[in-house]
Amino acid sequence: MAESFVFDIAESLLGKLASYAYEEASRAYGVYEDLKGIKDTLSIVKGVLLDAEEKKEHKHGLREWLRQIQNVCFDAEDVLDEFECQGSQKQVVKASGSVRVKVGHFFSSSNSLVFRLRMAHQIKDVRERLDKIAADGNKFGLEKIEVDLRLVQRREMTYSHVDASDVIGRETDKEEIIKLLMQPHPDGDGYGDRSLCVIPIVGIGGLGKTTLAKLVFNDKRMDELFQLKMWVCISDEFDIRQIIIKIINSASASAPNIALAYQENINSLDIEQLQTRLRHKLSLQKFLLVLDDIWNDDYTKWIDLKNLIKVGAVGSKIIVTTRSNSIASMMGTIPSYVLEGLSPENCISLFVRWAFKEGQEKEYPNLMEIGKEIVKKCKGVPLAVRSLGSSLFSTSDLDKWEFVRDHEIWNLEQKRNDILPALKLSYDQMPSHLRHCFAYFALFPKDFRFINTEITNLWASLGLLQSPNGSQKVEKIARQYIEELHSRSFLQDITDFGPFYFFNVHDLVHDLALYVAKEEYLMVDACTRNIPEHVRHISIVENGLPDHAVFPKSRSLRTITFPIEGVGLASEIILKTWVSRYRYLRVLDLSDSSFETLPNSIAKLGHLRVLDLSNNGKIKRLPNSICKLQNLQVFSVSGCMELKALPKGIGMLINLRELKITTKxxxxxxxxxxxxxxxxxxxxxxxxxxxxxxxxxxxxxxxxxxxxxxxxxxxxxxxxxxxxxxxxxxxxxxxxxxxLFLGDESPIKRWRMKFLHVENFPWLQVLPEWIEGAADTLQTLMIYNLPKLKFLPECLPRMTHLKRLHVAECPSLLFHPSHIHCLTTLEDLSVDGCPAWDWEYMASRSLPDNTMK
CATH class of the missing domain: 3.40.50 (Rossmann fold)
Structure with missing residues (x-):
């Protein structure tokens, strides 16, 4: 069943109602008493919501009662948003000083007289509904629980693709795979089919197949053995075209960890051009290719792909990871490597690492005994062990440990080796606000590579990032949430560049997100024939959108997004229907769309926080009515190559946090x-x-x-x-x-800059001196494709906070080896295409294993 997030929603709503701004607005518009009544009733109801969520499975009608509370809270939130819209409009009108603007405002539906009557009616209706629902709740005998105590102590975030120190019990498996990679092909390492040895790693979900492949892939011996290494995640759909693009991009990447470097623009090439480019990349190269997470059992598709990539040199190898023995048998040229569960001893060691601080387990022998019983139920699956260990990290509350051990979810009928109960238990231990945020991962497909800005904008636009003291920026709160989810093993593969960081959700954790969010969150594809009325958030993941009649007629939708590159909206009829129907939308992401006209009626979406029109290749003009969306926080027309101009009056969007522009x-x-x-x-x-x-x-x-x-x-x-x-x-x-040197003639100014990326300046011989002003704060320095660059900044030895230094395709660059001594905080050094560097000296430096590339 879907989860209820009503406690978090009620808490957020009470925070707004208690604010000085809302109190002043309610007095000004004569609705103070009704809003105070809503706040008082909701405060009483909130006290029993946590108990209701715990008991909803056992008491008939309680789940429906929670749904009614949640719906009325959402409606109240929409009403309060009207106050924000009105306040922003007044601010713009006052700042404009224009008689025309002021007259237009008076005759609009947002002027004070009309607004007062409309708000009074809506607020009275919300109060009456809430009072009735609250009275109905008395029959359930709920207890008062005011505070959500499920938050556990958070671990520090790590950023390497795979931290070998966190992997327990796989050293033997790693060496066995490496041994297979080093052996000659059993058919003689010939050419054509015989040039490819395919090694399948097979096992159930959560065992660590991908982690094992990464351990092998990143082993230094592989760099000596293979000229070219490529990593491609396949997942659900075995699309030959997309796989070719991924292989080419992986082969083209000069440094695998450079997430911000732009990949080849090959998406527009046809299949013939793509296969030619692929053969050129692989021809006569001895390569290692990892095809991760294969689900395709169509032998014809595999043969088609194999025929395209069997042009490598003698000794080329492919590693395949899959859950299916039949797929492993179909693809493998040698017997499958069957990955087993961890031994009981290794499971205990892994659990201890995630559940206790170092050495702490010796102080709690009683908890260790319970931990051993919990571990038995995880059936040797590392993901389950790690997830449950994380959920109990640094809590010595015996009741919580026994709750996890004895929970009835273990008794549910399960598929063989099903670890969803273990993950669900870990999820249940999270505080309400974190569970609410986690559910939004259900809107994205498996293996989606997240960037922090995308998920931050989504959470912020829906009011999920509430500052405890009112002063924290939403970006900082989002990072705390992401770190917390990562510490609980719900996120993985975090790559950090400071203001930008990337991460993935394990596919089993993604299954959990779908499980807990299925009633209000929906991914829509071309086969969708019905969208339930109660859905509030939808993502569209395939072109060939269903008819507009499929979309719900209720006005409850708050999110419409197109998360996948190349998938967008083409129908202006559907767009007009959405704009007229879903007036409470907070997020409208129309990226990668191909409609030509945005309707003037877009101004009706007064609650909108995110409007993303990026990568629309047809749109030439935008209606000036966009500038009436004063609640807008994020606006993007990036990649709209035909856009002639920004809408007039963009300065009226006074709440914008993020603005991305492409214009002629x-x-x-x-x-x-x-x-x-x-x-x-x-x-x-x-x-x-x-x-x-x-x-x-x-x-x-x-x-x-x-x-x-x-x-x-x-x-x-x-x-x-x-x-x-x-x-x-x-x-x-x-x-x-x-x-880039403009301003160098003035005295060096002190910066607070932490991140600097400079790319593709063929004429640049030295970097500008103003970089010296950031020497004390810079944490990430990324320099790509500067063929004439001779020296890094002279102030490099003074960059004592530098964590990441990435340099690529700078063939003239000279580097003084002694500078590396001063970079005491350096964690990630990636250098490629710089032959003048003294690599023998660099190799002698005692940098962390994951630092040098």
Whole structure:
């Protein structure tokens, strides 16, 4: 059954009702008493919600009661949002000073007189419904539990693709696979079919097949054995075209950990061009290819792929991971390597590592005995052991340990080796707000590679990131949540670059997200024939969208998103239906769409926080009515290559945190950005005619800007960095006319910059001196494709906070080896295409194993 997140929703709503801003607004509009009544009733109801969630499986009608509370809370939240919209509109009207704007506001439905009557009616209706539902709850005999105590102490976040120290009991398996890779092909290591040895690793979900393959893939012996290493995750759909693209991109990546380096633009190539490019990449190369998570049992498709990749040199090898013995037999050229569960001893060791601080288990022999019983129920599956160990980390409460051991979920009818009960128990130990955030992973497909900004914007737009003291930025709160989920083993493969970080959700954990979220969250594909009325969040993951009649007529939808690259909306009829029907939308992600016109009626979506129109290749103009969306926090037209201009009045979007722009404009009007005082991220991509970003007078008003991305703006002359005092991150790439040295003539200014990415400047021989101003704060320095660059910054030895240094395709670069002594905090060093570096000296340095590439 789906989970209820009503406690978290009620707590968030009470926080709003208790704020000074809402109290003032309610008095001004004459609805104070009704709002106070809602707050008082909800405070009483909230006290029993945790008990209700615990007992909902056993008491008839309790689940429906929780659903009714949740629905009325959502409706109340929509009403309160109206106050925010009204406040933002008043602020814009006041700032504009325009008689025309003020007259237009008076005759609109948002003026004070009309607004007062409408709000009074809606708030009274919510109060009456809530009072009735609260009275109905008395019959359940619920106990008062005010605080959600499930939060456990959090571990520190780690960022390597696989941390060998966290892997227990797989050393023998690793050596056996490496031994197979080092052996000659049993058929003689010939050419054609005989040039490929396919080694299948087979086992149930959660055993660690992918982890084992990564341990092998990252072993230094593989770099000596193979000229080329490629990693491709296949998952559910065995699409030959997409697999070819993934192999080419993996082969093209000069440094596998450089997540921000742009891959080849080959998505538009036809299959003939792709297979030619693939053969060129692999021909006569001795390669190692990992095909991770295979589900395809169509032998014909496998043969088609195999025929394309059997052009490598003698000794090329393929590792396949799969849960299916029949698939392993179909693909393998040698007998499958069957991965077994961990031994009881290794399971205990793994559990201890995740459930206790080092040495702490000796202080709690009683907990260790319970832990051994819990581990037995995990059946040797590392993911289950790690997840349950994480959920109990640093808690010595005997009741909690016994609760996990004795929970009735273990008695449910299960499939053979099913670990979902173990994961569900770990999920149940999470605090309500974290469980609520986790459910949104159900909107994304398996093996989706998340970037923090995407999930942060989603959570923030839906009001899930509440600051305990009211002062924390949503980005920081989101990072805390992601770290917490990672510490509980719900997230993996975290790659950190400071302001940008990437991660994955294990496919079994993804199954759990689907399990807990299935009634309100739905992934829609071309085969979907019905979307239930109570669904509030949908993602569309295939082109060939169903008819608009499939979408619910209720107005409850809050999220519509297209998360997969290349999948978007083409129908303007469906778009107009959505805009007219779903007035409470918070997220409308129409990225990768191909409609030509956005309707003027978009202004009706006054609750909208995210509007993403990125990568639309057909849209040329945008309605100025977009600028009436004063609640908008994220707006993107990045990659809209035909867009002639931004809508007029974009400065009215006073709540924008993130703005991403592609436009054919050569200049931006002087007052466009004057009122964007909350703007933290600003991106200009493919603005081929733009000569200047913004004038100095404007930028003094962008004092909150923290991230600036400038990419492929071929006419751009300069970067006005000297008036961005709070800039944390700068990404600049492929801007052929830009003068990076502007401002070097003035005294060196101190920066707070932590992230710097410079890419594709063929003429650049030295880096600008202004980098010296960030020497004390810089944590990530990424330099790619600067063929004439001779020296890294002179201040490099003073970068005592530098954690990541990535350099690629800088063949003229000279490096003074002694500089490495000073980089005491360096964790990740990746260098490729720089033959002048003294690698013998570098190899002698005692850097962490995962540092040097």
């Amino acid at each position: 404009q050569s200049s931006l009007s002087q007052d466009e950005f004057a009122n964007l005082s909350n703007l933290q991220t600003l991106s200009f991509e493919y603005c081929v005619n733009l000569k200047f970003l913004l004038e100095k007078a404007q930028l003094t008003q962008l004092s909150s800007l923290q991230i600036l991305v400038v990419r492929s703006c071929g006419s751009l002359m300069s970067l006005p960095l000297y008036i961005l005092p709070k800039l944390d991150a700068l990404f600049v790439a492929d801007c052929g006319m830009i003068n």
